[in-house]
Amino acid sequence: MLRKIQLFTAVLLWLVSFTLYRTLLSHVLYYFDQHHLFIYTRQYIATVWRREGWEGLATDFVSQFFHNEVLGAAVLATILVLIYLSFCSILRSARIWCQKRKDKADARLRVGKVVSWLEILQVPLLLTLFVFFSFTRLEDSVSTLVGYLGTFGFWAVLLRILRRKEQSSEQPRYATYISASVTLLAFLFSGYLFQKNYNIPERIMLKTQQYAEEGDWDNVLEYTSAYLRSGHNNILIAYYHSLALAEKGALTKNLNRALQGESDPAVNYILQMGPQALFFPWRSNSRESEYGSLIYERLGLINEAQHWETEAMQVFGLTAPHLTRLAKYAIATGRPEAAEHFIEPLRHTLFFRGEAAALEGMNAKGEVPGLKNAFAVASDTTKAHFTNVTSLSAQLKYALACDSTNTLAQDYQQTCQILSSLQQK
Amino acid sequence: MRNILFLFILTLLAACSSTPHEATVQKDALPPLSQDFSGVTFPVNIAAPSFSFCAPAEEVELEVGISGMDPAIFVSADTADIVPPLDEWHELLNAAQGKQIYLRIRALEDGQWTGYKDVVAEVSRDSIDSYLVYRLVYPGYELWGEMGIYQRDLSSYEETVVIRNTDISDKTCVNCHNFAAGDVQKMMMHVRGPIGGTMLIRGEDIRKINPAAHPVGGDLPNGATYPSSEKSGRFIAFSSNNVQQFFHSDGKKLIEVSDMASDLFVFDTQTGDAITSPDISGDEWMETFPTWSEDGLYFCRAKAYKEAMPLDSIRYDLCFVSFDQTTLQFGKPEVVYSPSAEGHSCSFPRVSPDGRWLLFTQSDYGNFSIWHPEADLYLMNLADRSIRRCDELNSDNTESYHSWSKDGRWVVFSSRRIDGNWTRPYLAHFDAATGTFGKPFLLPQETTDYYLQLMQSFNVPEFTTAPITIRKSLLEAIQKEE
Structure with missing residues (x-):
């Protein structure tokens, strides 16, 4: 009967974790998908093995499935269930081994009783729930999950082989009741803990980033407005909020409205922060490097977008978003051989082959749909122009001098002027 | 069962031992x-190159032999x-x-x-x-993740770590590894960061x-930057540079690395003194990239940077x-050669071990030529100071850093000719009698797609005559508090 409870627990665990990873924790999958890439080449495997060992390889391997949200959630739920079942199997094997002794004075028999209580009290479930909670924090890597699975899985299989066909004796009936109650309590308490510790700001930030990358500006506005209006302040959220407003052609308009007394906490924060709420001035900050390229990409300042993206790749390694963006920037700036080099790793992945093929097509045509190079039409090639990495306004001035029809740049330039004059006051 | 197994093995053996086909x-x-190997000069001890056949075909056969x-x-x-067995x-x-x-x-x-x-x-x-000792690093800007100095046995494909930043x-x-005449017993390198310093290995x-x-x-306010070890x-010799990075707003050039100030000095490893003179450390000029000759130093020099000076006007x-x-x-x-008069700039002078030749890089401006697609290698005959562009080495893309082998018969140089973004090492033979180079070839690798x-x-990339075997003690020395 205890085994039936364990099986029922496994099914419930799978369903609950799958549902959570599909809904409230989908940002966790997105985060890992953005930061890991498994490349099916000898060179990549050798490099990661040398640098990070099996844990690095396992992390990249598992994370690759997160690109597909359903598959990713299923893989994670399955890993959790396997951890649980492995631990159950280890305890069962240990109990059988201990109970082979008939001498009641034997210490092994006493150990067997302790092990039996560990099973009854669903310690494997408690441990699995602990692992689950660990993984809801982004700083805990997938390798933790894989590490648990590897360790428990190894011992479970080994002990199962050693005990062969020996069966365990039936547990008393009260054990079933206790186990079922503990299971129920564990799930209920976990639900309470989950609700209490759920990191809403983290989810908002990641979902905002995801929508911004997808160009879904309505959703970006919805998330960032809700965040800023809830009394929280965050420079990254302000950055995405201003970008979404500019994309909707409403950045200057909303700022002016706020200045005329129409209070909007979301815009007020931008007014308070000044021009630095619009972009990240370059200050060699590795964390910021991940986000900085998007505004330049949208403005058509491709060289600067490339600068930020290259910095991000140096810090975070070869990941699909960095490779894809760098390939696009190389195409947009007329460097097809470099683009080819960025596309190459994507060809050797499970889920980005299609992306690689699409990029190849763009490279052949020499243009990326939706990506414009602000300097493609007219730039002064007689002398070198260098980016003022601390002033967006200076960059926009040169971009508008080359292409006065760049409406996004116009909106940002007007906003910069408003914010700068406010700061001077 | 045994017969079936025997037949299976025979079939496998037959499949493996294919014989050449007639065309x-x-x-x-x-x-x-x-890769284009036609007319290339290989050193007798180099590893076999790997390559691919770039046209539709089901199978390829390669035969290699001595002509005739x-x-x-x-x-x-x-x-x-396609890789010949080593x-x-x-x-x-x-x-x-x-x-x-x-x-x-075929x-x-x-x-x-x-x-x-x-x-x-x-x-x-x-x-x-x-x-060959080199640093592997992302072609980057300012931040970095993993980087390391590696050494490669040129007669095989074995690459080993000298030091990686992740070890520290x-x-x-970790950067600027330098050797006295390719001697790994007389090496130096810089380590930047919280426990940084210059590692002097004797x-x-x-x-x-x-x-x-x-x-x-x-005065030397900017520390020690680009080194050149005298052969004993x-x-x-060091340049002492205040280096800054700048980013091109447009165009195909991405980065400009420029000095805001630089001077020269010679470090005496016996006394610990940094010897300089007002002529090479004053405010009027920026001096950089020293390289030893028998009787002194060749180096690059430009007018000192002034506020708001356009970077593309700085020429060395x-x-x-x-x-x-x-x-x-x-x-x-004294000025030996003045490319600035013709709107050009030079960098990385390196004197050949016999003291007769000087190989350098020339670009349109600045001194960090790796980011200049127009950068090419030039050779000066030090006897009469005549200069020629080394067309046998150059490509349409960047050629930049270079180094002579100990006997001066080979050079290794950095080139971005494959894709314009990643630097790859090319090797070429040098005929000291005629002052000409052989056709260069890419450092051979075990797999064709290695560089891809x-x-x-x-x-x-710097040649050495032996492997570096001090990784553990080097790490200990780096981590040791001064």
Whole structure:
């Protein structure tokens, strides 16, 4: 009967974790998908093995499935269930081994009783729930999950082989009741803990980033407005909020409205922060490097977008978003051989082959749909122009001098002027 | 059951031991290979190159032999990865010293074995130095993740770690490895970061030093930057630079690395003094990239940077200053070559070990030529100071850093000719009698797609005559508190 409870627990665990990873924790999958890439080449495997060992390889391997949200959630739920079942199997094997002794004075028999209580009290479930909670924090890597699975899985299989066909004796009936109650309590308490510790700001930030990358500006506005209006302040959220407003052609308009007394906490924060709420001035900050390229990409300042993206790749390694963006920037700036080099790793992945093929097509045509190079039409090639990495306004001035029809740049330039004059006051 | 197994093994053996096919079609063209080996001069001790056949074909056969003789190597491969076996390759090269070898390709195209013209290459009697030391780093900007200095056995494919920043801390940068005449017992390198310093290696003695700590003859506010070790190992010339990075707003150039100030000095490893003079450390000029000759230093010099000066107006001339190793006195600097007069700029001067030639890089402006697609290699004959562009080495893309082998018969240089973004090391033979280089070839790798897969650049390739074997003690010395 205890085994039936364990099986029922496994099914419930799978369903609950799958549902959570599909809904409230989908940002966790997105985060890992953005930061890991498994490349099916000898060179990549050798490099990661040398640098990070099996844990690095396992992390990249598992994370690759997160690109597909359903598959990713299923893989994670399955890993959790396997951890649980492995631990159950280890305890069962240990109990059988201990109970082979008939001498009641034997210490092994006493150990067997302790092990039996560990099973009854669903310690494997408690441990699995602990692992689950660990993984809801982004700083805990997938390798933790894989590490648990590897360790428990190894011992479970080994002990199962050693005990062969020996069966365990039936547990008393009260054990079933206790186990079922503990299971129920564990799930209920976990639900309470989950609700209490759920990191809403983290989810908002990641979902905002995801929508911004997808160009879904309505959703970006919805998330960032809700965040800023809830009394929280965050420079990254302000950055995405201003970008979404500019994309909707409403950045200057909303700022002016706020200045005329129409209070909007979301815009007020931008007014308070000044021009630095619009972009990240370059200050060699590795964390910021991940986000900085998007505004330049949208403005058509491709060289600067490339600068930020290259910095991000140096810090975070070869990941699909960095490779894809760098390939696009190389195409947009007329460097097809470099683009080819960025596309190459994507060809050797499970889920980005299609992306690689699409990029190849763009490279052949020499243009990326939706990506414009602000300097493609007219730039002064007689002398070198260098980016003022601390002033967006200076960059926009040169971009508008080359292409006065760049409406996004116009909106940002007007906003910069408003914010700068406010700061001077 | 045994019979079936025996038959299976026989079938497998038969499949493995393929024999050369006769070409039914012969094309009057060189085979379309991923690398052009035609006319290349190989050192006798170099590892076999790998390459691919770049046209549709089901199978490819390669025969390699000494010209006029039967093939000594036969390889049947798929089109993607053609690599002569290393042992047979070395045997062949030993026998072919001073002679020509051919690479004969046949490809199974549309069901027919098609032959191509032989690719003919030279095999030099001159050995190349046994190791190449380089830094592998993303072609980057300001931040960095993993980077390391590696060494490669040139007669095999073995690459080993000299030091990686992750061995210390990923906030650390390791760079500017330099050797006295390729001697790994007389090495130095910089470590930047919280526990940084200049690592001075003299055999077993490894010390962390600050070469600019005791200036004599002038101020050196910018520490020690680009090094050049004098061949005895006693002196190391440094430039002392305030380096800044700038980013191009538009165009195909991405980065400009420019000095805001720079000076020269010679570090005396015996006394710890940083010897300079007002002529090479004043405010009027920026001096950088020193390199030793028998009687002094060649270096690059530009007018000092002033506020708001356009970076593309900074141009460097090639200069010389004598240095008396007995009195430790500098002479007066003189301009040897003035590319700035014609709107150009030079960098990375390197004097050949026999003191007769000076190889340098020339670009449109600045001194960090790796980001300049127009950068090319030039050679100066030091006897008459005549200069020529080394067209046999150059490409349409960047050629930049370079280094001579110990005997001066080979050079290694950095080039971005493949894709314009990643630096790869090319090797070329040098004929000191005529002052000409052989056709260069890419550092051979075990797999054809090695460079395609590698996202890092080869930085500062330097020859050494032996492997570096002090990794553990070097790490201990780096981590040791001063």
